[in-house]
Amino acid sequence: MRALYILAKDSLEEALSSRLILVSLVAAAVLLYLGEAVSALAAEEETRALLDLGLGLIELVTLGIAIFGGAVFFLREGETKRADLILSRPIGRARYLLGRFLGLALTAGVSLLLTSALHLALLLFKGWLFTPAYLYALLGIYLKVLIALSMTLGIALWSTSALAAMGFSALLWSLGHFLPEVGELLGRGGTSLVWLKPVLWIPPNLSFLNYRDVMSLAPGFPPVGAWFAYAGAYAGLWLLIAWDRLRLKEF
């Protein structure tokens, strides 16, 4: 437990000191400012537009941080030879992976908290009435980002290419938002493509966690328990895939 904490804290502090978070905050501030300008065009729907746009931007920035961090982390730790010193200590590789994953997840979490605080302040200033649905939307975003992070770690370790990992994760991410639609399309085009359906099990089902797009429609509260179960299982699988590569990796 202590080793997990030490490893996680170390990666979080490194991210903070590398100003990655600062960059994300500045990006978010600029984007929110633009968003505010755009939403002003939407006249009577102003706060609604600001809400939707803002959540979209928060998701994008947090996702960017997680995917970037996940893609370069172990490659860099190998290249700088820091991994050798850490692994010469009595730390198993599963623990090493988990500790670093937690650190990257915390980094994304901090960025999410900061950007959403900015967003929320702006919303309230514009006279928006707070609803708990906002927090559910943030939770959904965070779980999606954790899934993306674990995918990226797995792909980066196997492909040993940060670029490939970022690209492939982004692809799976986008696919993950259209799974029901794609599934229906495959079914409709006669029977010829039905065999492709199992392939749809590979990308994560992100539309399931995508509360921010529907929250304005007052759909009731989301199934948070099922969310956690799904995100935990899916991210866990990718972490297993990552571990299987890291287990014998020679840095």
Added chain:
Amino acid sequence: MPDPTALPLVFTSVGKVYERSHLGRATRQQALRLVSFEIRAGEIFGLLGLNGSGKTTTFKIALGLIQPSQGQVRLFGLPPVRAQARRKAGYLPEVPAFSQHLSCEQVLAFYGGLSGLGGRILEHRIASVLELCGLKLLRRRRVRELSKGYRQRLGLAQAILHDPELLILDEPASGLDPLAILEMRRAIEHLNGDLKTSILLSSHSISEIERLCDRVAILREGRLVKVLEKSAWKEAEGGLEDLFVDAVAAPLGTGESA
């Protein structure tokens, strides 16, 4: 659980082939062949060999950082990939690399924590290794501001932080000034003499090895061609240097390989 009576380190017929594939082209590099030796408790064991002869590879295998392709390795009686086996080992790598944004103290707290130290004990240990490695005045300095020699000292500090029973030092004197080399030698003598730490080290300085080591092994192109006791080079006319040159210059396969 590690066996308390087990030798610190045993290599039995260890071979290592590095395999790389790049753009579909596979390359193989045989780095070690049939290497067997053991480190006895309390001794200083030196590894000599030309560049690329396999010293660093040997150390990495000993610590489970890379896997042997053949043979068996036991660190305190356990396979080194088991985290438990590494508990009593300390490692100074060829090029010690630390997080640039941390101070010396923070680096030590990080590695000490990973070795299971904490609280007052950790604080005490950090103060004592900073002192021993001549880093006391630089304890708040960030790694990115340290000169190469001071990084090397920090490398030694983290290696001995948890009072290891086996210390593996990959070219410990590299990058050090003459005074620091002397201090490094004193530190090694203190660790071995007073604390009974077993030490496995490599160096390109034959005089350094000659002075420090109880036994020396000579690696040549991945083969262990000789293991010498101190008496052997004390008695030899040209000292260890001649024995070394003979071992690495003689044609291979003339009966002296292990």
